[in-house]
Amino acid sequence: MTETILKLRQIGELVLRQPARPLSLDEIQSPETQRLIAAMRDTLRDAPGVGLAAPQVGYGIQLAIIEDRAEYQQAIPPEQLAERGRQPLPFQVIINPKLNIIDPAQNLFFEGCLSVAGFTALVPRAARVRVEGLDENGEPLTIEAEDWHARILQHEIDHLHGRLYLDSMLPRSFMTSANHARFWKDVPVCEVCSAFQISYT
C-alpha cells in the first residue's frame, strides 16, 4: 500500500484552535474516514510522534490516534522511561472521546507537539484518566491510563477542543527542542524549575 504523508498544520492555523465536531457512525465507517486514519498513521510514523489529532492535518473532526513504538524509546535512558511511566503503546484510534480525570494529582514533564514544531515546555497533566469513546469501527472504547499514556491522551483530546499544550504549560519553561536537548534533557524536572525560577507545587 502507498504511504500518504499529510501536511502537519502549524500554530497560527485556525483549525488548531476550533472545537472539532463528533463523527457519526456512518462517517466513521466510511471509506473516506478509513483512508484518513491510514494516512494519519503514516504521517505520525513519518514525523515521528506518539499522537496525532485530526485538526493537526486540517480536519475539524473528533478523531485522534496514538502510538508509542518501542523503537522510539531505545535512545532514552531506562530511568527516564520509568520516571515518566513510559512504555510502548500499540496503535490506537480514538473517536468522539470523553475524558474523565481519575487521579487529579499532577505529573510535570516536558511535552512537545507536531503543530508547535521545534519547541517544548513543562506541562502539568493529571496522573490517571479514563477515556470513553469509539474505535475505528465505531465500537465503544474505554481506556484507563496513567502517567505517560494519560499525558498523551490528555494532549490529543485537548486538540479536539481547540486547545494546545501552550495553554497549560509553565510559560517560563518554554524553549526550543534544540536547547532542551543541549542543556536540559537529562536534568531532573525539579532542578529545571529552580533554574528557571518556576514555582510549582
Ligand code: CO
Ligand atoms: Co499536539
